[in-house]
Amino acid sequence: MGGEAPELSEQERAGKAFPVSWDQFHRDCRALTWRLNEVGPFHAVIAITRGGLVPAAIVARELGVRVIDTVCIASYDHTKQGDLQVLKGISEAAMKLGGGTGKGLLIVDDLVDTGKTGKLVREMLPDAHFATVYAKPKGRPLVDTFITEVSQDTWIFFPWDTALSYHPPLRDGAA
Numbered sequence: 001m002g003g004e005a006p007e008l009s010e011q012e013r014a015g016k017a018f019p020v021s022w023d024q025f026h027r028d029c030r031a032l033t034w035r036l037n038e039v040g041p042f043h044a045v046i047a048i049t050r051g052g053l054v055p056a057a058i059v060a061r062e063l064g065v066r067v068i069d070t071v072c073i074a075s076y077d078h079t080k081q082g083d084l085q086v087l088k089g090i091s092e093a094a095m096k097l098g099g100g101t102g103k104g105l106l107i108v109d110d111l112v113d114t115g116k117t118g119k120l121v122r123e124m125l126p127d128a129h130f131a132t133v134y135a136k137p138k139g140r141p142l143v144d145t146f147i148t149e150v151s152q153d154t155w156i157f158f159p160w161d162t163a164l165s166y167h168p169p170l171r172d173g174a175a
């Protein structure tokens with residue numbers, strides 16, 4: 001009977017919550033672009049889907065880059081990380097722009113956590129510049145430019161994954 005404890009999701013293990021609003025996310029993406037503007041110019045932006053699509057659009061708009069490609073990777077099923085699956089690689093046209101190694105290309109993602117996703121994309125484009133909006137300590141060494149670091153035991157809630165909802169008063173036991 002019943003002995004096994006239910007496996008905790010990464011989010012449950014994380015413990016701390018870091019909710020990000022659309023407004024905050026937009027400001028953080030603009031701050032990221034200020035830093036990237038010192039590093040570029042870039043021939044193209046490569047968004048790691050799906051989370052990288054939103055910052056990639058904002059960053060590309062600010063930098064005036066109109067060539068945007070995707071690398072499509074699935075790993076987290078809501079909050080649990082499984083094996084990484086590359087559903088779509090980098091296009092031939094973007095590869096050509098980066099001279100086969102990614103030189104002059106800008107890879108964008110919303111965050112690095114363990115760094116597994118970033119590592120895989122870096123292997124595809126070793127000379128590209130890798131930027132994320134947020135970084136956790138384990139993944140941080142993989143990133144060239146980021147804006148905000150949060151602790152490894154923090155779960156970031158993005159605005160496209162969340163909705164406003166009722167929150168009970170502290171007096172009634174709200175955390």
Ligand SMILES: O=P(O)(O)OC[C@H]1O[C@H](OP(=O)(O)OP(=O)(O)O)[C@H](O)[C@@H]1O
Pocket residue numbers: 048049050051052073074075076077081109110111112113114115116117118139
């Ligand atoms: O550093 P890691 O531990 O690899 O985690 C970071 C990756 O995880 C999330 O993507 P996810 O796989 O959940 O897919 P999504 O972007 O489609 O939501 C996030 O957008 C990063 O791409």
Ligand code: HPA
Pocket residue numbers: 076111113154155156157158
């Ligand atoms: O902290 C996180 N928030 C949202 N998605 C994620 N994918 C890996 N880590 C995270």
Ligand SMILES: [Mg+2]
Pocket residue numbers: 048049050051052109
């Ligand atoms: Mg992602």
